[in-house]
Amino acid sequence: MIEILDPTDLPRARATGALVADILQTLKGRSAVGTNLLDIDRWAQDMIREAGAQSCYVDYAPSFGRGPFGHYICTSVNDAVLHGLPHDYALAEGDLLSLDLAVSLGGIVADSAVSFVVGGAAPPEDAAMIAATEEALRAGIAAAGPGTRLGDVSAAIGSVLTAAGYPINTEFGGHGVGSTMHQDPHVPNTGRPGRGYRLRPGLLLALEPWVMADTARLVTDPDGWTLRSATGCRTAHSEHTIAITDDGAEIMTLPTQGRP
Template sequence: MIEILNATALSRGRVTGALVADILQAMKARASVGTNLLEIDAWTKQMILDARATSCYVAYEPSFGRGPFGHYICTSVNDAVLHGRPHDYTLADGDLLTLDLAVSLDGVVADSAISFIVGNSSAPEDAAMIEATERALAAGIAAAGPGARIGDLSHAIGTVLSDAGYPINTQFGGHGVGSTMHQDPHIVNTGHAGRGYKLQPGLLLALEPWVMADTDELRTDADGWTLRSATGARTAHSEHTIAITEDGAEILTLPTPRSGD
């Protein structure tokens, strides 16, 4: 299913997107050495409930998972890159943490992810990998607009990632959003320009470049959810929800501006 939102629904989507971004930034600020992943999940739950929004994850039960996800946010650490299920783990200095969050508010979903280093120890290669996913995300957004093809976005993302030297997995990638979290079209993180679905105003897309340092192969944890690099290599993941507009693309998952910004 591909949904095209009207102006009223798009306005609601902006509110949802800001909520997702604000929660992610709040969790990033609170994630320090000694923080438990279950604390992050509990804090996220409270912010979602306070906003009278709904988690897209708690009851999420796709074919590739094992039962309902049962938590409010994905917390992927170090070699974990996707669908990291919160568990009893205390963050250490130098951990590479990815937070991925999807929320529904007033009938519209927004989805976003950020990767960052916990504490003061930061390996240059980790920072470079995170920055590469952020540049790839920016390139994908720049390629989006009415009349562009899905392949244009995939090509832009993949060019940045491959030029940076990272293998690219095509099992999981970006996707449409709207009244539900995962919709068509699927957006792989590499591809051929000029191919695929033609974008039109009102379409919401979640673009999510992610990489593993030295492999494109995943393995699944015993929890049935958490996906890790097959080699144990570090990973990074960046994601925004965007809306296709009449003259380009609008990022919906930006934090609410603070006074003085």
């Protein structure tokens, strides 16, 4: 199902997006050498509950996981890139951490992800990979708007990632959001311009470019959730929820301090 929101729903979508962005910003600031992934999960739980919001992950049990997920945030470290199940692990200097968070507030979901290196400056290869996902995300957002085809968005994302030299996996990508976390349409991280669903005002999309340094193949951990690069290479992931408006695309997942 593709859900189209009424314009009167956009203020609630902005509120959910700001909450997600603020939580991610806080957790990024707290993620230091020695921080345990289970502490990050607990902090996310506390902030979600304090806001009167609901986690989209705790009871999430799709066909591809070994659910329910049972935690409040995805914490993917180094060669893990998606659905990282929080576990008893203390972050070390130089770890590349991706945090992915989806929350429902007021009946509307927002989903966002950030990647960063713990404990200091990122090595050049990590910085370049993170920057490529962020640039691809900006390109996808810039391509989105009323009347745009979904393939235009996917092609914009994919062109950046390919130009940067990264293989692209199409098993997992962006998706629609609304009253639930994962909806149609699926938004691959590469595609053909002029093809696919025509975007309409009121559509919420979570765009999420992610890459692995030298492979497009994933392997799944014994936990049934965490997805890693098949070669053990490092990974990066960036994500925003956007709303298609009459004028283009508006980013919902901006932190409170970063909003116009």
